[in-house]
Amino acid sequence: MVFQSKAQSDKNASVTNLLLAEWTGPYGGVPAFDKVKIEDVKSAMLLGMDLNLKEIEAIANNSKSPNFKNTIEALEKAGEELDRAFTYYGILSSNMSTPEFRVIQTELAPLFSDFRSKITQNEKLFNRIKQVYQASLKKPLEADQQRVVELTYKEFEMNGAELDKIKKERYAAINKDLASLYTKFSNNVLHDEENYVTYLTQDQLGGLSDGFIKSAAKIATDKGRDGAYAITNTRSSIDAFLTYSTEREIRKQVWTNYYSRGDNNDDYDNKNIIAEILRLRRERVQLLGYKNYAEWRLQDRMAKTPEKAMALMEAVWPAAIARVAEEVKDMQAVADSDGDNITIEPWDYRFYAEKVRKLKYNLDSDEVKQYLQLDKLTEAMHYVAGRLFNYKFTRVPENSVPVFNEDVKVWEVTNIETGENVGLWYLDPYARKGKRSGAWATTYRSHTTFNGKKNVLASNNSNFVKPAPGDPLLVSWDDATTFFHEFGHALHFFSSNVKYPKLNGGVRDYTEFQSQLLERWLSTNEVIQNYLVHNKTGKPMPAELVAKIKNAATFNQGFSTTEYLGSAIMDMKFHLADPTNIDVDKFEKETLASLKMPKELPMRHRSPHFGHVFSGEGYATAYYGYMWADVLTSDASEAFANAPGGFYDKELAEKLVKYLFAPRNSIDPVEAYRLFMGRDAKIEALMRDRGFPIPTK
Template identity: 70%
Template structure:
């Protein structure tokens, strides 16, 4: 009505207001509500978080238009739109086919996908107390939305029809795989349950969503809350680069003239490795490893019990005895017994090596410490570094001088060029919106043809509101389903931001992690699948590609061209390279034991009866039964094990890093034994063709056999870690240095 009046141009502004006032005065309550609903709909339709991405490179996220006030209405509207699409598919009167059911499902939810991109940025990269309130409100609504789809009976019957028809008359390979994955996912989510059980299943998921949000936010709160400040007289042993970064961290927190260790892995790890102040090391260690376990408002112990109870109840609705049985059925391991067998095949050798490492450290401590001490967990990194220097004449800080972030980035680009034929070019500044000033963007093209493949975003530094660790994600995945869509990939790290003008120097472990996460990005960028579902991953396989890429950090070509001294530009001396190679399996007892303890705990927790569980007591008793060395702590203690308790991606799946590392070590030997080594063209082509480009379009076990000609063997893993292989002597892999873990 208002538009009609104004467009007619015959009534004055006063008349317009009078007319509108008159209309309003006679509206019924129902009409008012309809108007409000229309206004809300109009707001949603113009919401920048829902809008189709525009601009160069096939369209990019409008990170410069992110406004938290838009998030909740955008999410609610996008979910409603997606549900309407699903209802239309489910109620199609035509017989179910791949085209009118599966393809339409693949096509649905574009607006929601865009909103989730922004939601993920707020959750992982830019969290605030205000966002966490919105997140807490949205989590149960998102769970409810998901249940409405997974429990849509008409939809599932159509999916089941297509699946059963495909079993009788197979579809083309990629379509057959999509149908299988979609059907299995719905079946695993309780689509076949009775109405009563479906309701309980949905209620459990809703409760879990809130618990996952609370668990993750509690850990983040403890990371922000606990900071150790120290003074100039307590700088002993610390590298210059860390001192400058610590001074900036203190100044940023209102304490100029002091120094700060933040409660993040990168900051903690460096401080524990180098600081001579044992008392401060203990304080920093306790802050980090007590996250979520301080008996306060951010304590996670009750959340753990509640999560475990609900997970078990949910899978028992479907007839499973425990959560691991349900979770692992479509993983490479298939069942918890296979996963446990692998872990326990490695565990004794790891613990035995850790005890040797402790004995070596105790000897150094006895010689050098002014007072008699026994090695404690906060001493491990410090004295391991002393042993490294003593045994191998290898100083980690000396190595760091050659590991400058910009050079490492170029080294990754070089590796991608050699293996994938990718070229990375910085995009013109300001041409692509970013969500934080430190984020940089590169265009990825084919080196030969110049074809645009995608963009790569890098968010490198730790800051308040950013979750700890390192991760990769996609904002848009490759498909050719409805026209070609190019990739928008990202890597996210938590390097300590240096003082202005200072270089970013990182440890060998952090450099390894940088390559690891870039491996995930290359997995996204190399995709050649048609359907969106085929970009999904199998958890104990999807870490394989990224772990494999770690190996190129220590190849001769990377070392000689990119590992240059940050001041002189001189390449890493051959003598230092030789020391690194000689020390390749150093500290593998620690690396393997701290990881495996977390992986074993993950499985034991989900096999235990949650009704009588005390998380701290269970953790201590289980580790004692396993023979965990008291000088080592789990990489992720239970109260801050976000991989497992802030979502379900890694729940009873943390072992997957080891499963993937079996594949990694075996595949690395294929390169090491090839004529061209790690840059052998033939092996590299097979790597891309079978292990990267198909994503989840092939069964992982089949894909690996296509690459290697056989199944992977555990022998290569044991050799890589310097552990004994029954009936074999240790085998050296052709001048290629074993990586040492990375952040998992």
């Protein structure tokens, strides 16, 4: 009889559980997305955490003196099985959630929190990390190793590793409560997105395009409402409807459904959840000696302090709301001249803005849309990646790589010069039931070299409304810009040239910069002339239409800047305020009133559905980061515009990859930008981009 240790038994079990098993197949091994079963999830996550904790204990109890290899590098190696399981878990959560999965998610959320606390509060482990860190201050390691040590030490320190026993217990308990609240918040929003669908009849389709109508009919049929037309409660659906529908009362209903997600005073209302999240976040950071959550969170961001982040937003805010007043005046004039006898309301903004666009710039968004086919935009992004990064994208044969939905397509990414495989790019473009709203990028496997070279598996995910069979998917200019934006994140993943996993992370108000910068290539002549072709004639976008688009570049900047900044400022204000007895609805209204928020538009994300901030902590007190990154973007864009080769200047492109993309988080972002530009970024370029007056000091 052969006896096995508990650890060996667990290892063997991990091989048989699909979610934990090593990836096999081509391209360095790929996730078996086609074989994932809900019933395997909980056992996989529990076993994965158990395996990882055993690895942690082995590191913490190593009898040898701590050094980089046996402590920091050992931590970098730990948790491979759990990482693989989390890849599947992320897909089930974001791309194909079901009621059954949400039950498991709710059960696991506090357990994940406990698991993380057992690591960050492991005294023996932290003492080893601290010894390596302190030794490195006296005798620095190689640059990338030094960065990993500093980031690891800071992460543990920021998460309560130096607290006493009683405070550690409370810190862990708070994290556990927050994990459950984040899951509840997210699931409440998803519930309202799935259940507040507006159905139209044949006589309520005024202003809508044939493509939109066909798609809405297909969605209604799929939902068991044959003969009706469905407007789903997602941004991609409501944006087009609010822009073109002539049915004002239905516009109001669609607008209300969307902006009331999580705010319907029912079992899925998020206001009390937000209040509790704010209280717990404040209590947790006060255990660490910080005044408020924002002060704690921003210490390792580019902004460093909430005051600096607020200063940037406050510099732009007056110009933004002043521009809104001008835009509303123009829209009201159009409404009056049309004899509509209305006062502009939030559900009118997109509709009348489109009329003003046509009047001022003779620019019809629907005309522009005819040249924005998703397939051609995909080709355009690949072209840009080839010119700037030397990447070639080649579709892999159907069924050669497992996917989690038939709509997902996969490309192999190779280096044009060497032919070397860089990784795989997965594209999941369409909205579906169970998929969270918005657009995002993610990695299934990141580039590292310290434990054998790993290629990159990355994905882009969107929520475009699927066209009727045989029709091309036509998108708006804004949606095309977002498509390029998210691809910028993917290129950031693919271009990684770091040795250790820790360095693939990022500083939140910096990592949006790379993706925002890539948006600028959508409007380059090479893309316009070769990929923005009419969906019926195949002819490229005419020069006069291109000129109109460029002339209207600053059009509606009041709306887009104000709706974004309203959310970003609200995020910061919530976390600076005393949350003791906070009334979330009242606080939101009073804060917006004090800011003189224009009544004609809402924040991009009202608090009850602000998932960036309240379904986790990634963007909490960090939503300002998009604007911080946009300062860098505008500044760097001017450098490309003025380069000898323009946006495809070879020398500048090489610096772009070398200093801004490839290092990831291996060097401080401030230093990285200085290496690229030779100086710090300036706000003036941002104001010029938006057509705002440059503030005087």
